[in-house]
Amino acid sequence: TYEKLWLAGSFVLIVGFIVTITYGSVGLGITMIDDEADGVSPDEIPSDERFSDPRVEQVGEDEYEVYVVAMTFIFQPDPIEVPANSEVTFYVTSRDVIHGFEVAGTNINSMAIPGQVAELTVEFDEPGTYGIVCNEYCGPQHHTMEGSLVVT
Ligand code: CUA
Incomplete structure (x- = not known):
């Protein structure tokens, strides 16, 4: 029993x-x-019109600004291209949920938050290619969310 x-x-x-x-x-x-x-809700993007067209913009002789928009599950623009020996300021936001913006092999590492803008300034001395990864869990395709940064 x-x-x-x-x-x-x-x-x-x-x-x-x-x-x-x-x-x-x-x-x-x-x-x-x-x-x-x-x-994807475009309303959550900062009203700042600079983000309506994610891009690299030259603002000085060796100075560039990059407007980065993260969204499930990509970064825009992709790839990001900047010349070597330049000072680059990234403005990073998200279109939907919280993402990460990490440029592998550099100290660029930020959260991308809807409605907020993160600002990071970096100097690139040498040409190279860097991988960009999302390091905040953002959904089922989180692990595929990547981009690249090319210093020419
Ligand atoms: Cu975007 Cu994880």
Whole structure:
């Protein structure tokens, strides 16, 4: 009779696991749909018109400004191209949810927050190519969110 109890107990546990797994994936599915529905809302971008056209802008002989917009799951502009021996100021915002803006191999690392603008100034002395990654979890395709920075 103890064996029967154990069997019954295991059965209950297994059914419990299956219910949990099913419930889990249903929950995840709903979350993902929500993400996409709420995801891109241009209204949340800072009203600053500079961000309506994400770009690199030359503002001095060796000075550049870059207006970066992060959104699920890309960065604009991509690639970012600036010349070597220049001072570059990044203005970074997000169009939807919180993202990260990290230029691998440099000390450029910021959050990209809807409605806010992060400002980072860096000097690039040498030509090179850097990967840009999002380091804040932002949704199911977070791990694919990357761009590049090319110093020419
Ligand atoms: Cu964008 Cu993670």
